[in-house]
Amino acid sequence: xxxxxxxxxxxxxxxxxxxxxxxxxxxxxxxxxxxxxxxxxxxxxxxxxxxxxxxxxxxxxxxxxxxxxxxxxxxxxxxxxxxxxxxxxxxxxxxxxxxxxxxxxxxxxxxxxxxxxxxxxxxxxxxxxxxxxxxxxxxxxxxxxxxxxxxxxxxxxxxxxxxxxxxxxxxxxxxxxxxxxxxxxxxxxxxxxxxxxxxxxxxxxxxxxxxxxxxxxxxxxxxxxxxxxxxxxxxxxxxxxxxxxxxxxxxxxxxxxxxxxxxxxxxxxxxxxxxxxxxxxxxxxxxxxxxxxxxxxxxxxxxxxxxxxxxxxxxxxxxxxxxxxxxxxxxxxxxxxxxxxxxxxxxxxxxxxxxxxxxxxxxxxxxxxxxxxxxxxxxxxxxxxxxxxxxxxxxxxxxxxxxxxxxxxxxxxxxxxxxxxxxxxxxxxxxxxxxxxxxxxxxxxxxxxxxxxxxxxxxxxxxxxx
Amino acid sequence: xxxxxxxxxxxxxxxxxxxxxxxxxxxxxxxxxxxxxxxxxxxxxxxxxxxxxxxxxxxxxxxxxxxxxxxxxxxxxxxxxxxxxxxxxxxxxxxxxxxxxxxxxxxxxxxxxxxxxxxxxxxxxxxxxxxxxxxxxxxxxxxxxxxxxxxxxxxxxxxxxxxxxxxxxxxxxxxxxxxxxxxxxxxxxxxxxxxxxxxxxxxxxxxxxxxxxxxxxxxxxxxxxxxxxxxxxxxxxxxxxxxxxxxxxxxxxxxxxxxxxxxxxxxxxxxxxxxxxxxxxxxxxxxxxxxxxxxxxxxxxxxxxxxxxxxxxxxxxxxxxxxxxxxxxxxxxxxxxxxxxxxxxxxxxxxxxxxxxxxxxxxxxxxxxxxxxx
Amino acid sequence: xxxxxxxxxxxxxxxxxxxxxxxxxxxxxxxxxxxxxxxxxxxxxxxxxxxxxxxxxxxxxxxxxxxxxxxxxxxxxxxxxxxxxxxxxxxxxxxxxxxxxxxxxxxxxxxxxxxxxxxxxxxxxxxxxxxxxxxxxxxxxxxx
Numbered sequence: 001x002x003x004x005x006x007x008x009x010x011x012x013x014x015x016x017x018x019x020x021x022x023x024x025x026x027x028x029x030x031x032x033x034x035x036x037x038x039x040x041x042x043x044x045x046x047x048x049x050x051x052x053x054x055x056x057x058x059x060x061x062x063x064x065x066x067x068x069x070x071x072x073x074x075x076x077x078x079x080x081x082x083x084x085x086x087x088x089x090x091x092x093x094x095x096x097x098x099x100x101x102x103x104x105x106x107x108x109x110x111x112x113x114x115x116x117x118x119x120x121x122x123x124x125x126x127x128x129x130x131x132x133x134x135x136x137x138x139x140x141x142x143x144x145x146x147x148x149x150x151x152x153x154x155x156x157x158x159x160x161x162x163x164x165x166x167x168x169x170x171x172x173x174x175x176x177x178x179x180x181x182x183x184x185x186x187x188x189x190x191x192x193x194x195x196x197x198x199x200x201x202x203x204x205x206x207x208x209x210x211x212x213x214x215x216x217x218x219x220x221x222x223x224x225x226x227x228x229x230x231x232x233x234x235x236x237x238x239x240x241x242x243x244x245x246x247x248x249x250x251x252x253x254x255x256x257x258x259x260x261x262x263x264x265x266x267x268x269x270x271x272x273x274x275x276x277x278x279x280x281x282x283x284x285x286x287x288x289x290x291x292x293x294x295x296x297x298x299x300x301x302x303x304x305x306x307x308x309x310x311x312x313x314x315x316x317x318x319x320x321x322x323x324x325x326x327x328x329x330x331x332x333x334x335x336x337x338x339x340x341x342x343x344x345x346x347x348x349x350x351x352x353x354x355x356x357x358x359x360x361x362x363x364x365x366x367x368x369x370x371x372x373x374x375x376x377x378x379x380x381x382x383x384x385x386x387x388x389x390x391x392x393x394x395x396x397x398x399x400x401x402x403x404x405x406x407x408x409x410x411x412x413x414x415x416x417x418x419x420x421x422x423x424x425x426x427x428x429x430x431x432x433x434x435x436x437x438x439x440x441x442x443x444x445x446x447x448x449x450x451x452x453x454x455x456x457x458x459x460x461x462x463x464x465x466x
Numbered sequence: 467x468x469x470x471x472x473x474x475x476x477x478x479x480x481x482x483x484x485x486x487x488x489x490x491x492x493x494x495x496x497x498x499x500x501x502x503x504x505x506x507x508x509x510x511x512x513x514x515x516x517x518x519x520x521x522x523x524x525x526x527x528x529x530x531x532x533x534x535x536x537x538x539x540x541x542x543x544x545x546x547x548x549x550x551x552x553x554x555x556x557x558x559x560x561x562x563x564x565x566x567x568x569x570x571x572x573x574x575x576x577x578x579x580x581x582x583x584x585x586x587x588x589x590x591x592x593x594x595x596x597x598x599x600x601x602x603x604x605x606x607x608x609x610x611x612x613x614x615x616x617x618x619x620x621x622x623x624x625x626x627x628x629x630x631x632x633x634x635x636x637x638x639x640x641x642x643x644x645x646x647x648x649x650x651x652x653x654x655x656x657x658x659x660x661x662x663x664x665x666x667x668x669x670x671x672x673x674x675x676x677x678x679x680x681x682x683x684x685x686x687x688x689x690x691x692x693x694x695x696x697x698x699x700x701x702x703x704x705x706x707x708x709x710x711x712x713x714x715x716x717x718x719x720x721x722x723x724x725x726x727x728x729x730x731x732x733x734x735x736x737x738x739x740x741x742x743x744x745x746x747x748x749x750x751x752x753x754x755x756x757x758x759x760x761x762x763x764x765x766x767x768x769x770x771x772x773x774x775x776x777x778x779x780x781x782x783x784x785x786x787x788x789x790x791x792x793x794x795x796x797x798x799x800x801x802x803x804x805x806x807x808x809x810x811x812x813x814x815x816x817x818x819x820x821x822x823x824x825x826x827x828x829x830x831x832x833x834x835x836x837x838x839x840x
Numbered sequence: 841x842x843x844x845x846x847x848x849x850x851x852x853x854x855x856x857x858x859x860x861x862x863x864x865x866x867x868x869x870x871x872x873x874x875x876x877x878x879x880x881x882x883x884x885x886x887x888x889x890x891x892x893x894x895x896x897x898x899x900x901x902x903x904x905x906x907x908x909x910x911x912x913x914x915x916x917x918x919x920x921x922x923x924x925x926x927x928x929x930x931x932x933x934x935x936x937x938x939x940x941x942x943x944x945x946x947x948x949x950x951x952x953x954x955x956x957x958x959x960x961x962x963x964x965x966x967x968x969x970x971x972x973x974x975x976x977x978x979x980x981x982x983x984x
Binding site for chain 1: 479513516522527528530546
Binding site: 571574586587614615770771773774777808811812 | 882884885888890905906907908910926929930933
């Protein structure tokens with residue numbers, strides 16, 4: 001980086017908040033995906049004003065800027081694939097305001113999800129999305145990827161809760177979107193444009209979130225099914241009961257086997273396992289809901305149904321689901337975790353299709369996921385040092401996405417496109433839609449400096465992750 | 467191709483298993499107090515991966531990250547991929563020392579222990595007004611921090627043991643030197659030998675250590691295996707204290723800080739609490755306790771090499787004490803006490819004590835009250 | 841004055857453990873001198889006792905630490921501690937940055953301001969003392 005520019009950046013953030021040390025450059029090359037690329041420097045910003053000045057400089061000098069929170073994204077959104085400046089927002093981490101009567105919380109992007117939960121908990125409130133990475137991921141990151149989580153089926157995703165934002169545009173101008181009100185239809189909904197935009201349209205510097213009162217009681221039950229079709233039917237039929245469970249998770253056969261091999265949970269080896277949770281303010285309420293769900297289980301040839309009678313038992317029932325990711329992560333040297341999502345009615349077709357792809361390419365693919373909103377997580381386990389196997393994995397992923405699209409689904413329910421899925425955008429989106437996305441990007445960022453190289457936003461099809 | 471580094475020979479698979487999930491950021495105390503990903507467990511594994519792939523060199527540039535780890539093992543507990551970062555780091559440090567790349571504070575520590583009996587290069591230990599090297603059932607092994615930085619605490623602990631009629635003697639102790647294994651070197655065999663000789667000469671069948679780290683060293687390091695072989699058992703002070711019942715109590719709101727070396731590393735969570743709950747009915751846990759306890763920041767050599775960050779970590783731990791409104795925080799490691807005391811802000815009015823010191827204080831107060839009422 | 845690279849301002853009084861003292865509005869301001877702060881290295885902690893603490897001449901009333909050294913702060917005169925430099929709580933490095941200015945440590949109300957005469961002040965005394973100290977530390981460093 002030119003000395004002159006380096007000095008300009010140091011003048012904005014101070015010596016201690018600029019780094020080009022090797023150890024930082026290495027860290028900032030990665031997120032939680034398999035992609036990597038070196039940036040030329042890292043900056044820690046603490047105020048909106050600083051970010052505005054940084055972007056002005058970068059925009060003028062045509063240097064890429066990649067905003068970063070905790071760097072736990074799974075698709076390469078925070079990887080500086082075109083070099084440039086990593087803008088680390090983790091030190092911009094104040095909870096600005098919590099207002100229970102207004103039902104909102106205002107936070108800076110660097111606040112960790114779990115921190116917000118801790119701050120809301122004494123009031124009996126929570127911020128529902130509950131992403132699995134919530135102990136580390138930041139709200140800025142959650143907004144950039146429209147993070148979802150276990151409670152998605154009943155409570156939706158991050159975008160359902162963002163009331164307004166303060167954003168710094170790629171040219172350094174600062175603007176606000178949305179409002180502090182529960183509803184507003186004043187002008188275009190720019191808030192929704194930024195949520196899920198993966199840091200390509202602006203840098204979010206303040207977030208106004210709607211918060212919910214936390215239901216205090218839950219009921220939990222687990223059912224196992226020898227046949228996948230039965231499990232799939234359960235998911236569809238639950239909707240007809242009029243009950244929306246607060247969580248509805250599914251584990252496939254390979255996942256169950258892997259868990260058995262690596263823990264002493266000793267689960268029955270079946271085609272599928274479904275975990276359901278209902279929530280409310282009284283045990284009567286949650287039990288009433290759960291009874292209806294259990295009757296759906298019963299109508300579909302379950303091998304076994306277990307109902308938790310205490311919090312301890314509920315925790316035990318959840319253990320299998322919570323251990324899935326970790327167990328699968330240890331089996332081979334590498335893995336890819338996808339998050340294809342289909343309409344609920346097509347879940348068993350999707351699961352069968354995944355089995356077929358695994359067979360076709362001789363790969364180990366274990367699936368688990370949020371059956372309640374059709375969001376499945378096929379985890380492909382492979383030896384990353386075997387180029388032949390890697391090639392099969394890439395082919396399998398391609399088939400996987402095609403399958404999801406054919407089943408009226410989407411490439412990604414919550415992990416985002418980033419680098420990993422950029423080349424598949426045209427599978428899902430028609431050329432006109434893609435063109436509109438690119439036009440919008442050019443409008444916001446004519447010099448293409450903000451997180452370039454992501455989401456197929458440039459007129460190029462292939463993105464070579466390394 | 468044979469790897470040139472031991473860390474790669476021994477831990478290659480583990481390092482490769484790190485899936486970069488970043489969940490360790492939630493618990494790493496160094497990351498928590500600096501918010502600098504390069505210092506986090508993941509950041510360290512990324513560096514090592516690149517070293518193994520020969521994309522970067524193992525050299526001085528990496529010291530700031532690889533030597534800044536308290537080895538608290540919080541990351542190990544939550545790692546979905548079972549990567550034992552502290553073990554890997556300790557090995558890497560040895561590799562780095564081998565190639566001449568070492569943090570000056572750690573090199574300094576090794577050199578100090580070659581010429582002195584303790585890590586502080588102090589010439590004389592306080593005598594604690596007690597004879598050393600007597601014949602007794604137990605040896606009380608103080609440790610360097612207790613001898614040279616927390617003398618008042620040690621004094622109180624010895625007074626307590628006197629009150630309990632424990633048959634113990636101090637010895638002319640020298641540094642257990644266990645810390646050298648953490649910072650790229652090896653136990654100082656000469657010092658180990660001297661300790662063992664002093665202990666065996668007393669005829670004691672039991673060593674009670676005030677310091678959890680010395681306890682671990684005596685129990686796990688091969689250079690101290692001779693003790694077990696000769697029938698000498700080493701326990702930590704908390705394991706002794708739990709056997710007693712007490713006549714004293716406090717109404718104060720008391721909490722307990724689990725030292726990493728006692729807790730996460732050795733699973734000793736219950737014993738200290740057994741004692742404290744007997745004397746403090748108003749006992750309350752901090753939000754992060756037992757296996758989740760926040761590291762005080764002093765371990766793994768960090769207090770010597772990165773003192774400011776070390777104290778920042780301690781300050782972060784003390785915020786929890788404040789959060790729960792505790793008036794007293796007890797812990798059973800002199801090193802934790804030292805770092806926490808240094809970090810405590812003036813406006814924070816709580817006391818920081820070891821359990822033994824606190825009980826001794828309560829007993830002294832009771833004696834005073836008794837004599838006044840007589 | 842400057843002696844072998846160590847800077848000791850002429851208008852200050854010096855306690856032999858390397859603390860400087862000056863009078864200000866009837867109180868004594870106290871800090872660490874250039875020699876000591878250079879020997880100590882970066883100060884990471886200084887104990888700041890509560891106001892009202894009784895200070896006895898020649899007796900330790902506070903501790904301080906650098907990475908490798910534990911130091912004691914001795915009372916220069918008899919008196920009462922009335923103020924501490926609170927900036928040092930989170931930024932003890934100020935002592936290294938500006939030991940005679942922003943790095944001041946304590947303010948004491950002396951029982952008898954005349955006791956200042958017991959401290960080193962004349963240029964010849966200071967020079968003799970400091971040269972002896974420099975030699976003593978050089979010997980110690982060799983032994984170590």
